[in-house]
Each structure stands twice: as structure tokens, then as C-alpha cells.
Amino acid sequence: MNKTIITVVGKDTVGIIAKVCTYLAQNQINILDISQTIVQGFFNMMMIVDTNGMDKHFGEMADELKLLGENIGVDIKCQKEEIFDKMHRI
Amino acid sequence: MINLFEVVETNEMITKENLDVRTITMGIGLLDCIDSDLNKCKQNIYHKIYDAAKDLVRTGEEIAREFGIPIVNKRISVTPISLIGGAACKSIEDFASLAETLDQVAHQVGVNFIGGYSALVSKGMTPADELLIRSIPLALARTERVCSSVNLGSTKTGINMDAVKLMGQIVKQTAEYTKDQDSLGCAKLVVFCNAPDDNPFMAGAFHGVTEADKIINVGVSGPGVVKTALSKVRGENFEVLCETIKKTAFKVTRVGQLVAQEASARLGVPFGIVDLSLAPTPAIGDSVADILCEIGLEYAGAPGTTAALALLNDQVKKGGVMASSYVGGLSGAFIPVSEDQGMIHAVETGALTLEKLEAMTCVCSVGLDMIAVPGDTKETTISGIIADEMAIGMVNQKTTAVRIIPVIGKGVGETVEFGGLLGYAPIMPVNQFSCEGFVNRGGRIPAPIHSFKN
Numbered sequence: 001m002n003k004t005i006i007t008v009v010g011k012d013t014v015g016i017i018a019k020v021c022t023y024l025a026q027n028q029i030n031i032l033d034i035s036q037t038i039v040q041g042f043f044n045m046m047m048i049v050d051t052n053g054m055d056k057h058f059g060e061m062a063d064e065l066k067l068l069g070e071n072i073g074v075d076i077k078c079q080k081e082e083i084f085d086k087m088h089r090i
Numbered sequence: 091m092i093n094l095f096e097v098v099e100t101n102e103m104i105t106k107e108n109l110d111v112r113t114i115t116m117g118i119g120l121l122d123c124i125d126s127d128l129n130k131c132k133q134n135i136y137h138k139i140y141d142a143a144k145d146l147v148r149t150g151e152e153i154a155r156e157f158g159i160p161i162v163n164k165r166i167s168v169t170p171i172s173l174i175g176g177a178a179c180k181s182i183e184d185f186a187s188l189a190e191t192l193d194q195v196a197h198q199v200g201v202n203f204i205g206g207y208s209a210l211v212s213k214g215m216t217p218a219d220e221l222l223i224r225s226i227p228l229a230l231a232r233t234e235r236v237c238s239s240v241n242l243g244s245t246k247t248g249i250n251m252d253a254v255k256l257m258g259q260i261v262k263q264t265a266e267y268t269k270d271q272d273s274l275g276c277a278k279l280v281v282f283c284n285a286p287d288d289n290p291f292m293a294g295a296f297h298g299v300t301e302a303d304k305i306i307n308v309g310v311s312g313p314g315v316v317k318t319a320l321s322k323v324r325g326e327n328f329e330v331l332c333e334t335i336k337k338t339a340f341k342v343t344r345v346g347q348l349v350a351q352e353a354s355a356r357l358g359v360p361f362g363i364v365d366l367s368l369a370p371t372p373a374i375g376d377s378v379a380d381i382l383c384e385i386g387l388e389y390a391g392a393p394g395t396t397a398a399l400a401l402l403n404d405q406v407k408k409g410g411v412m413a414s415s416y417v418g419g420l421s422g423a424f425i426p427v428s429e430d431q432g433m434i435h436a437v438e439t440g441a442l443t444l445e446k447l448e449a450m451t452c453v454c455s456v457g458l459d460m461i462a463v464p465g466d467t468k469e470t471t472i473s474g475i476i477a478d479e480m481a482i483g484m485v486n487q488k489t490t491a492v493r494i495i496p497v498i499g500k501g502v503g504e505t506v507e508f509g510g511l512l513g514y515a516p517i518m519p520v521n522q523f524s525c526e527g528f529v530n531r532g533g534r535i536p537a538p539i540h541s542f543k544n
Contacts, residue, residue: 005097007098032091037094059155082348083158083345087096087100088092
């Protein structure tokens with residue numbers, strides 16, 4: 001298991017989840033968990049994904065998702081899970 | 091499993107509160123580069139550093155990208171050059187040429203600073219130590235990325251006052267040699283008492299002789315994160331205040347520990363230490379002085395500042411120590427003037443003076459740091475300021491340092507701009523009374539007694 005956290009933040013619009021999930025499916029990235037809220041009209045989503053089956057490098061995925069985000073007006077970030085795990089778990 | 095709230099908290103620390111890893115510093119031992127032939131010695135140094143650190147910057151950038159945490163600086167520290175060049179260098183020029191070699195290899199591997207143009211003279215100076223010290227002004231004027239440090243005293247040995255006197259002259263000379271750049275050379279020169287062997291922060295980083303051949307040390311940062319956390323507990327008592335600082339320091343340090351372990355594994359170099367220092371930058375909101383204000387002071391320098399800083403420093407350590415498997419370096423809050431917007435503001439307002447800064451250095455790392463003084467400040471006065479700071483370190487068994495910049499051609503009321511992380515500073519007034527008789531005595535101040543501690 002190679003866990004990555006994908007966060008999507010931006011103005012809510014139709015099809016954000018669909019577009020991100022399509023990209024993930026095309027790249028054999030498995031979604032383990034999704035949580036999402038809308039705060040003051042701002043879309044805030046976190047996905048925990050497993051990138052074990054992915055052929056691409058981490059950086060390539062991060063760049064492509066960032067670009068995809070820019071096209072739909074949201075900010076998409078990819079970070080390996082360890083940074084959150086280290087900070088919030090003893 | 092990690093939840094949305096935790097992810098948002100971490101990312102807000104990074105994007106809004108300037109959380110970053112301040113530096114990954116690779117320590118490289120150069121003892122095996124010693125040769126009596128100067129050219130051979132230079133070749134050895136160049137190749138050893140290049141081979142060890144050629145992937146350092148790329149690896150740092152990869153880690154930053156994968157974890158989404160900025161790693162601001164990638165740096166190198168080396169064994170004190172007075173030990174390495176002693177056999178080959180017969181003149182000031184010889185030593186300065188070694189500094190040029192360090193500068194070349196730093197450019198080649200892409201690090202922004204290389205530390206270790208240093209001498210350890212806490213008890214006495216060898217001829218090589220003295221030559222290196224005398225070559226510092228030339229070396230810093232001729233190079234861009236080389237940092238220099240000199241250890242002048244320790245709790246175990248006392249203070250080498252001959253070297254303190256000499257460093258007063260060297261600081262002044264370094265200022266003269268780099269006067270076209272507002273005496274920038276002095277920003278890359280620091281003197282220490284009780285210098286640590288594993289400090290990752292510049293200008294004082296060097297790779298001590300007790301260290302392994304290569305080592306990865308990491309310095310964390312995060313004053314903005316502490317300040318934001320404290321803004322949520324305004325008016326609460328000291329217990330709540332201290333707990334909040336501890337928890338925040340824990341989180342910040344865990345990021346440093348993660349980055350250190352990753353860098354160590356990817357570079358195949360053992361992990362040394364995480365340095366727990368709160369290191370400010372000139373960026374708005376990335377200020378230790380702002381934390382002091384958040385604790386309840388109108389400005390840094392107001393009565394209560396020393397107590398607030400002592401508290402802050404201690405809680406950062408208490409939180410940080412548990413977050414990392416090995417802690418070392420300087421580990422404490424830094425209070426540089428030019429690199430901290432809140433400190434600059436406090437000086438400009440008149441709230442913060444050199445004397446108050448000196449008091450503050452008794453309870454935190456590191457010392458009088460990045461302080462600009464008038465260019466006509468006497469050499470002996472600089473030596474006197476250094477001696478005072480060394481005494482604080484010696485008696486309190488802690489590291490203290492002085493990085494003071496007599497800005498040639500400028501006086502009190504003017505401002506000096508160093509640029510980048512070094513920031514800008516108002517020139518501070520210096521006590522004008524003489525200490526010549528004291529500084530000119532020569533010899534050593536004996537080591538202090540280690541009992542009867544009052």
C-alpha cells in the first residue's frame with residue numbers, strides 16, 4: 001500500500017469529483033476513502049488513495065492533477081500520507 | 091485513518107503560517123582530504139564534497155514535492171578548515187584559496203551556503219588556527235556562499251581572550267573588505283562559546299571531529315505556526331499557554347523528523363539530529379518577536395520579554411524532544427534582528443536595545459544575531475561585546491554566539507539591506523564607553539567553577 005492524500009479546494013462546481021475520479025481510474029489509482037464538505041461555498045475534499053498500481057512517477061501525477069484542477073478552477077494537491085500521519089499520530 | 095480536519099490543519103500551517111523545513115544540512119568530514127600539497131588538498135576537498143552532496147539538492151526538492159512541505163535551504167557543513175588546511179597552508183592567501191574551492195563546489199552542487207571555514211580556539215590557537223582566522227576577511231570577500239565561524243570559549247576551558255581580541259579586529263576588517271555590499275561579509279561570520287558539532291544552521295554550521303564521515307542534520311522552523319496557535323488561547327493562563335506551545339512544537343518537529351529520515355534513507359547517509367530551533371524569516375508572520383507579542387507584550391523588548399522568551403524556549407524543547415529520535419544542534423528560539431520583522435519593528439520603535447537583547451540571549455539560543463551597528467564602532471568595543479556574550483555561554487553552560495555587522499559608512503538611524511533570508515536591519519546604537527584596558531590584557535579567562543551555582 002502506497003497511500004497519498006489528495007486535497008481539492010476551490011469554488012464548488014458541477015463535476016469536480018467526477019473529473020478527479022476519472023483521472024484516478026485511468027491511472028489505476030485506487031480510492032480508499034473520500035470526505036468532503038462545503039464551507040461558505042468553498043468545496044473542500046480529501047481523498048486517501050493507493051498509488052501502488054500506478055505506472056507514473058509521483059511528480060507526474062501531482063503535476064497532471066494540478067493542471068486538471070486549474071482547468072476546473074480548483075486547487076489540487078497531492079501529498080504522501082506520512083506527513084499527516086507523523087504530525088497527528090504518536 | 092487521517093481525517094479531513096487534520097489534513098486541513100497541516101496544509102494551513104504550510105500555506106498560511108509559513109511552516110517549512112528550514113534546512114537539510116549534510117555534514118561532511120574532510121579529515122581524509124588532508125595533504126601537505128595545497129593543490130592536492132583542494133582536489134581532495136572538491137571531490138569528497140562533490141561526490142557526497144551531488145544529489146542533495148535534487149533529493150531535497152523531491153521530498154518537498156512528495157510531502158508538500160517547503161524545504162527552504164539545502165546546505166553543507168564541513169570539518170573546520172583550520173584542521174584540514176593546517177598541513178598545506180602557509181599563508182593567508184593559501185587559506186583563502188581553500189575557501190574559494192569550497193565556494194566552487196557549493197555552486198557546483200547547488201547548495202546556497204557551505205559552513206565550516208572555521209577554527210576551534212576555545213583554549214588556544216595553533217599557527218594554522220591563527221592563519222585561518224586572519225584569512226577570514228579575504229575569504230569572505232572573495233566567496234559568495236562560504237560561511238565562517240570561530241569557537242572562542244567553552245564552559246570547560248574558559249574564554250580565549252587573545253582570540254576574542256583578534257576577532258574584534260577580524261569582524262571590523264571583514265566589514266571593510268565587503269563595504270561595497272553594506273559589510274555583508276559579517277553576516278556570514280559568527281563567533282561562538284560552546285559551539286555544537288552538529289548545528290545545521292548558518293552561519294555557524296561546521297562538521298565536528300566527533301561526527302561520522304557524513305551525516306544529515308535538519309533544522310525545522312515554524313514561528314508562524316506557534317503564533318497562530320497562541321492567538322486561539324488569548325487571555326488563558328500559563329498552563330494553557332505552555333501546553334499549546336508544546337503541542338505545536340511537537341507537530342512542527344515531527345515534520346522535521348520525517349524529512350530527516352527520508353533524506354537520510356534516500357541519500358544513504360546516516361541521520362544525525364533534528365535542530366528544534368524556532369527560526370524566523372523576514373516574511374510577515376514568520377517572527378519570534380510576534381510570538382512574544384502574542385504572549386502579551388506590546389513589543390519584544392518590553393519588561394517581561396526575558397521571562398516570555400525563557401518560557402517559549404523551554405516549551406519548544408519539551409514538545410520537540412518527544413517528536414524526534416535525536417535532537418541536537420542549537421535547539422532553541424532564534425532572535426536575529428534583521429531576519430525577523432517583529433524584531434526590526436521593535437528596534438525601530440525603540441522598545442528593543444542591544445542590552446535587552448543580551449539579557450534575552452541568557453535564556454534562548456543563540457546570541458546577539460544579525461545586529462547592525464555603526465561602522466565606526468571600535469574593534470575593542472566589538473571584542474567587549476563578544477566577551478560579554480561568551481561569558482554568558484560559559485557560565486550558563488549553553489551555546490552563545492555573536493554575529494554583529496559594523497556597517498562601514500553608516501550610522502545610527504540608517505538602515506542596511508542584506509536581502510533574501512538575511513533581511514534588513516536598522517543600525518543600533520552601541521555603548522560608547524571604552525573597554526580597551528580589559529580587552530588588551532591578553533591571555534585567557536579561566537573556566538568557571540561548576541558548583542556553588544547562584
